[in-house]
Amino acid sequence: MFEAILHGSAPVQRRAMAKAITLLESTRADHRQQADELLTALLPHxxxxxxxxxxxxxxxxxxxxxxxxxxxxxxxxxxxxxxxxxxxxxxxxxxxxxxxxxxxxxxxxxxxxxxxxxxxxxxxxxxxxxxxxxxxxxxxxxxxxxxxxxxxxxxxxxxxxxxxxxxxxxxxxxxxxxxxxxxxxxxxxxxxxxxxxxxxxxxxxxxxxxxxxxxxxxxxxxxxxxxxxxxxxxxxxxxxxxxxxxxxxxxxxxxxxxxxxxxxxxGKQVTRRQNQALAWMWERIDAGLKQAFRQHPDVQTLLPKLTHEVLEGRMAASTAARNMLAAQTK
Amino acid sequence: MFEAILHGSAPVQRRAMAKAITLLESTRADHRQQADELLTALLPHxxxxxxxxxxxxxxxxxxxxxxxxxxxxxxxxxxxxxxxxxxxxxxxxxxxxxxxxxxxxxxxxxxxxxxxxxxxxxxxxxxxxxxxxxxxxxxxxxxxxxxxxxxxxxxxxxxxxxxxxxxxxxxxxxxxxxxxxxxxxxxxxxxxxxxxxxxxxxxxxxxxxxxxxxxxxxxxxxxxxxxxxxxxxxxxxxxxxxxxxxxxxxxxxxxxxxxxxxxxxxGKQVTRRQNQALAWMWERIDAGLKQAFRQHPDVQTLLPKLTHEVLEGRMAASTAARNMLAAQTK
CATH class of the missing domain: 3.40.50.300 (P-loop containing nucleotide triphosphate hydrolases)
Structure with a gap:
C-alpha cells in the first residue's frame, strides 16, 4: 500500500489511497496498529x-x-x-x-x-x-x-x-x-x-x-x-x-x-504546524484519558450514583470528582 | 469548625470561616480528606x-x-x-x-x-x-x-x-x-x-x-x-x-x-445550578486525569521524546498520543 500511494499509476494510487484512508478510519485494534505503522512510514513524504x-x-x-x-x-x-x-x-x-x-x-x-x-x-x-x-x-x-x-x-x-x-x-x-x-x-x-x-x-x-x-x-x-x-x-x-x-x-x-x-x-508556517501537532497530540491524549475513565468498571458503578448525589446537592462536585479519580487508580 | 460556621457568634464564625477556607485551599492529602468531609457536612446548609x-x-x-x-x-x-x-x-x-x-x-x-x-x-x-x-x-x-x-x-x-x-x-x-x-x-x-x-x-x-x-x-x-x-x-x-x-x-x-x-x-435557577455542578465535576475529572497522566513514570520518560518526534515530523501526533496512553495503562 505504501509503495502504491507514493509511486502508483493514477488508478493504482487512487485505490491505495482509498484503502489506506479506510484503514485509518477503522476502529479495530489490529487495523489501528497497521494504520500507525503506515502513517509513520508515510510521514517523511x-x-x-x-x-x-x-x-x-x-x-x-x-x-x-x-x-x-x-x-x-x-x-x-x-x-x-x-x-x-x-x-x-x-x-x-x-x-x-x-x-x-x-x-x-x-x-x-x-x-x-x-x-x-x-x-x-x-x-x-x-x-x-x-x-x-x-x-x-x-x-x-x-x-x-x-x-x-x-x-x-x-x-x-x-x-x-x-x-x-x-x-x-x-x-x-x-x-x-x-x-x-x-x-x-x-x-x-x-x-x-x-x-x-x-x-x-x-x-x-x-x-x-x-x-x-x-x-x-x-x-x-x-x-x-x-x-x-x-x-x-x-x-x-x-x-x-x-x-x-x-x-x-x-x-x-x-x-x-x-x-x-x-x-x-x-518561519510562521513551520511554527503554526508544530503548534497544531502538539495541540492535536494533547487533544487525543485528553480524549483517550476520558474514554479510559468512563470505561473503568468502578467508575461505571460510581458515575451514575455520584452524578445523582451532585444533582441532588448532597455531594460537592469536586468531592465526587476526587472519589471517582481515586476509584480508577485503586 | 462545622458548628462554629453554622451557629458561631460573629467573631467566632468569621474565624471558623477563614480556617475552613484555608483548609479547603490546602494541597496536603490529609487536609483534603478533612476538607471533603467538612464540605459534605456543610452542603445541606x-x-x-x-x-x-x-x-x-x-x-x-x-x-x-x-x-x-x-x-x-x-x-x-x-x-x-x-x-x-x-x-x-x-x-x-x-x-x-x-x-x-x-x-x-x-x-x-x-x-x-x-x-x-x-x-x-x-x-x-x-x-x-x-x-x-x-x-x-x-x-x-x-x-x-x-x-x-x-x-x-x-x-x-x-x-x-x-x-x-x-x-x-x-x-x-x-x-x-x-x-x-x-x-x-x-x-x-x-x-x-x-x-x-x-x-x-x-x-x-x-x-x-x-x-x-x-x-x-x-x-x-x-x-x-x-x-x-x-x-x-x-x-x-x-x-x-x-x-x-x-x-x-x-x-x-x-x-x-x-x-x-x-x-x-x-425553574431555570435550579437547572442552571445542576448544569454548573455537572460541568464542574467533569472539569475536575479532566484536570485530575491529565495530572495523573503527566505524573506517570513511563509518560515522563516518553513525553519529551515523543514531543520531539512530533515536532520534527517523524511521528504523527495521534500515534504519539496512542503510544503514551498505552504506556500509562500497561
Whole structure:
C-alpha cells in the first residue's frame, strides 16, 4: 500500500489511497496498529502541500467555489485534494460532500481527489481521521489540500487548527459578520471572502467595508499606513468574488500565495504546524484519558450514583470528582 | 469548625470561616480528606444565597460598585460575601482584592465577608477553591455572594459558570462592546451595566443603544413587542449607573430581583445550578486525569521524546498520543 500511494499509476494510487484512508478510519485494534505503522512510514513524504481551510454557512457557495478554485489550480499544474470535516455527518448522513455531483467537473478529474467527511461520532474523532487522510494525500503528491467545513459548533476552529491558512466565506449580508465575531470565527480567519458579490455589488461593498472595520476594531487588521513597519506580519483581509461566474478566483489565489510567501519566509508556517501537532497530540491524549475513565468498571458503578448525589446537592462536585479519580487508580 | 460556621457568634464564625477556607485551599492529602468531609457536612446548609458574578476590565469601577451595592444590601438586612477569581494572582501577587482598602467601608462591616482570590496556579484550581469558599459563606448564612473577576483569559466564563446571574460592567466607550463580543462575554452576560454614566451622559446613552443593538443582532435581546409571548424568558438588558455617585444602585438591584424571580419561577435557577455542578465535576475529572497522566513514570520518560518526534515530523501526533496512553495503562 505504501509503495502504491507514493509511486502508483493514477488508478493504482487512487485505490491505495482509498484503502489506506479506510484503514485509518477503522476502529479495530489490529487495523489501528497497521494504520500507525503506515502513517509513520508515510510521514517523511508529507508536509509539502499547502493546507487550505475553507468555512462558511450552508448556501454561501463553498462547493461552487472549491470546484472553480480546484479547476483553476489543476490548470496551473497542481494536484488538488478536497477533504471535509462535518461533525453532523454521523447524524444527518452527511450534509457536505455527500454527493460528489456538487463538484461534478472536479470530482471526475484525475488530478483531483475528493473524500467526504468521515462519519465517526465526535468532532475530535472526525478531525483525527481528516488529519490522517490529509497526510495520505500529501504522501501521494497532492500539493494543495483543501479542508472544507460548515459552521457547526467548533468545526471552524478544528479546521483552522489543521491548516496553514483559514478562509471564511461570507454572504453580502449585514449581521452575518457579527455572528462570525460572536462565534470567534472572524478572529481565526486569515482571509474573508464575500461570495456572490455579483448579485448585489452595493451590498457586497458595504459588507467588505463593515467586516474590514470589524477586523480593525478587533485589532486584527493592520493600519495600511503602517504596513511597511511590519512587512512580515499578515493582516487578515477581505475580498469579494463570484464563484459561480468564476470572477475573482485568480485574485483569491494570488492572496493565498502572498500569505504563504510571508508565512514561509517569517518561519510562521513551520511554527503554526508544530503548534497544531502538539495541540492535536494533547487533544487525543485528553480524549483517550476520558474514554479510559468512563470505561473503568468502578467508575461505571460510581458515575451514575455520584452524578445523582451532585444533582441532588448532597455531594460537592469536586468531592465526587476526587472519589471517582481515586476509584480508577485503586 | 462545622458548628462554629453554622451557629458561631460573629467573631467566632468569621474565624471558623477563614480556617475552613484555608483548609479547603490546602494541597496536603490529609487536609483534603478533612476538607471533603467538612464540605459534605456543610452542603445541606448551602444553596440559599443568590450568587452574583460581576466582571469588567480594570478601571471600570468594580470595587466601587461592589462596595456601594454591598452597603445598600446590608442596609436592607442582607449579609454579603465578596469572593474573587483572579487567575493572574499567583503571578502578580494579586491584582484584585489584594488590598481591602479599596472597599474600606464594606470590608470592616460585620455583615460583610471579603475574601481575596486564592493564588493556586491554574484558572481551574482558583475556580475550585472559590466555589468551595462560596459554599462555606452560604452555610454561614450569607445570602448574597458576589464573585468578582477581571477579564483575564477565560475567567469571565468561569465566574458565569458558578453564579446564578452574570453581570458585565462596561465603560461608556464605543468598541468596548466589540471586544466583549469577540471574547464571547456579551453572550454570557445576563445584564450589562454601563458605569461612570455621569461622566459623559451622551456617550453612556450611545453605548447603551449600541450594546442593546449588538445583543439584538446576537439574538440575545428579545423584541420588546413580543415580550408577552415569552414572559418566562429573561432577555439580557443594558442599564446605566454611576457607582461613585451611588446613582442607579437601587435600580440595578431591582433588575437583579426581577431576573431572580423569573429564574426561580421558571425553574431555570435550579437547572442552571445542576448544569454548573455537572460541568464542574467533569472539569475536575479532566484536570485530575491529565495530572495523573503527566505524573506517570513511563509518560515522563516518553513525553519529551515523543514531543520531539512530533515536532520534527517523524511521528504523527495521534500515534504519539496512542503510544503514551498505552504506556500509562500497561
Amino acid at each position: 508529507t508536509g509539502r502541500a499547502f493546507r487550505l481551510g475553507i468555512s462558511g454557512v450552508p448556501g454561501v457557495g463553498k462547493s461552487t467555489f472549491i470546484e472553480a478554485l480546484g479547476l483553476h489550480l489543476i490548470g496551473q499544474g497542481h494536484r488538488v485534494a478536497v477533504l471535509a470535516v462535518d461533525p453532523s455527518s454521523s447524524v444527518s448522513g452527511g450534509s457536505i460532500l455527500g454527493d460528489k455531483t456538487r463538484m461534478e467537473h472536479l470530482s471526475v478529474h484525475e488530478r483531483a481527489y475528493i473524500r467526504p467527511s468521515p462519519s465517526s461520532g465526535t468532532l475530535g474523532g472526525v478531525a483525527e481521521k481528516t488529519r490522517e487522510a490529509m497526510l495520505v494525500c500529501e504522501a501521494a503528491g497532492y500539493d494543495v489540500v483543501i479542508v472544507e467545513t460548515v459552521g457547526v459548533g467548533q468545526s471552524e476552529t478544528t479546521v483552522a487548527n489543521m491548516t496553514d491558512m483559514f478562509v471564511l466565506m461570507q454572504l453580502p449580508n449585514a449581521g452575518d459578520d457579527l455572528q462570525a465575531i460572536k462565534k470567534g470565527v472572524m478572529e481565526i480567519a486569515d482571509l474573508v471572502v464575500i461570495n456572490k458579490a455579483d448579485l448585489d455589488a452595493i451590498a457586497a461593498t458595504r459588507a467588505q467595508a463593515q467586516i474590514t472595520s470589524s477586523l480593525r476594531l478587533l485589532g486584527l487588521h493592520g493600519n495600511p499606513d503602517n504596513a511597511h513597519h511590519n512587512e512580515l506580519v499578515w493582516h487578515p483581509q477581505v475580498i469579494q468574488l463570484s464563484a459561480l461566474q468564476g470572477l475573482g478566483v485568480d485574485a483569491f489565489w494570488a492572496k493565498v500565495l502572498e500569505f504563504k510567501k510571508l508565512q514561509v519566509s517569517s | 448551602t444553596g440559599r444565597a443568590f450568587r452574583l458574578g460581576i466582571s469588567g476590565v480594570p478601571g471600570v469601577g468594580k470595587s466601587t460598585f461592589i462596595e456601594a451595592l454591598g452597603l445598600h444590601l446590608i442596609g436592607q438586612g442582607h449579609r454579603v460575601a465578596v469572593l474573587a477569581v483572579d487567575p493572574s494572582s499567583s503571578v502578580s501577587g494579586g491584582s484584585i482584592l489584594g488590598d481591602k482598602t479599596r472597599m474600606e467601608h464594606l470590608s470592616v462591616h460585620e455583615r460583610a465577608y471579603i475574601r481575596p482570590s486564592p493564588s493556586s496556579g491554574t484558572l481551574g484550581g482558583v475556580a475550585e477553591k472559590t466555589r468551595e469558599a462560596m459554599l462555606v459563606c452560604e452555610a454561614a448564612g450569607y445570602d448574597v455572594v458576589i464573585v468578582e473577576t477581571v477579564g483575564v483569559g477565560q475567567s469571565e466564563t468561569t465566574v458565569a459558570n458558578m453564579t446564578d446571574m452574570f453581570v458585565l460592567m462596561q465603560l461608556p466607550n464605543a468598541g468596548d462592546d466589540l471586544q466583549a463580543i469577540k471574547k464571547g462575554v456579551m453572550e454570557i452576560a445576563d445584564l450589562v451595566v454601563i458605569n461612570k454614566a455621569d461622566l459623559d451622559a451622551i456617550a453612556a446613552t450611545r453605548a447603551q443603544a449600541q450594546i442593546t443593538s449588538s445583543l439584538r443582532l446576537l439574538g440575545l435581546h428579545g423584541n420588546p413587542d413580543n415580550a408577552h409571548h415569552n414572559e418566562l424568558v429573561w432577555h439580557p438588558q443594558v442599564i446605566q449607573l454611576s457607582a461613585l455617585q451611588g446613582l442607579g444602585v437601587d435600580a440595578f438591584w431591582a433588575k437583579v430581583l426581577e431576573f431572580k424571580k423569573l429564574q426561580v419561577s421558571s
